[in-house]
Amino acid sequence: MGPNPRRRRENRMLVVALELETFPNPRRERDYEIQINCPEFTSMCPKTGLPDFGEIRITYTPDRACIELKSLKYYLGAYRNRGIFYEAATNAILDDLVAACRPRRMRVTGAFSARGGITTTVVADYTAGTRRRRTRA
Numbered sequence: 001m002g003p004n005p006r007r008r009r010e011n012r013m014l015v016v017a018l019e020l021e022t023f024p025n026p027r028r029e030r031d032y033e034i035q036i037n038c039p040e041f042t043s044m045c046p047k048t049g050l051p052d053f054g055e056i057r058i059t060y061t062p063d064r065a066c067i068e069l070k071s072l073k074y075y076l077g078a079y080r081n082r083g084i085f086y087e088a089a090t091n092a093i094l095d096d097l098v099a100a101c102r103p104r105r106m107r108v109t110g111a112f113s114a115r116g117g118i119t120t121t122v123v124a125d126y127t128a129g130t131r132r133r134r135t136r137a
Contacts, residue, residue, distance in 0.1 A: 020075050020100035022065035031104065034066065035059050038076055041110070046083035054086070054112035056093060061104040063128065067097060086112050090122040098126050 036058040043052045056076060058067075075096070079089060090110035098106055103126070110122040 019071070020096060021068040021071035022101045023068055025062045025064055025066050028062075028064060031061050033059060033061055036067070036069070036072070038072075041076055041079065043079040043089050044081060044083045046085060049083070052086070052112060052115070054110055056090075057109040057111065058093075058097065058106070059109075060097070060101075060106035063102055063104050065101040067101050086110055086120050087122050091124050094124040094126055102128070104128050 038056040038058070041054045041056045043054075044050070045052050060067075076093075082089075084092070090108055093110075094106065094108040097103075097108065105128065106126045108124050110120075112120045112122075
């Protein structure tokens with residue numbers, strides 16, 4: 001069964017986001033780290049409409065659930081035609097992943113390719129039990 005589309009309004013555009021699927025953590029009693037690299041991430045610059053390219057790196061310690069990779073692939077692919085700044089994309093990905101799997105800890109890093117000779121890396125962190133999320137750009 002494929003991911004379910006969910007619609008929401010964002011930046012005056014109707015965005016179809018895909019539901020992230022999860023599966024039960026097979027070793028909940030243990031802290032272990034899962035690293036996921038998505039080297040072909042694309043989105044669209046909201047100012048110019050030109051494509052932005054980058055790598056999304058996800059590192060997390062699961063609690064009850066782990067992220068199902070096929071649904072993650074479709075979820076990230078939905079950003080392809082979405083006008084969004086790097087900082088907003090990285091934080092939105094973190095927020096959606098945390099909502100889907102409620103990890104003990106998670107870090108999402110957006111490492112974006114050079115544009116005009118400048119590269120940008122955005123790092124957003126989440127730790128369960130803390131109300132505030134730290135973001136570095």
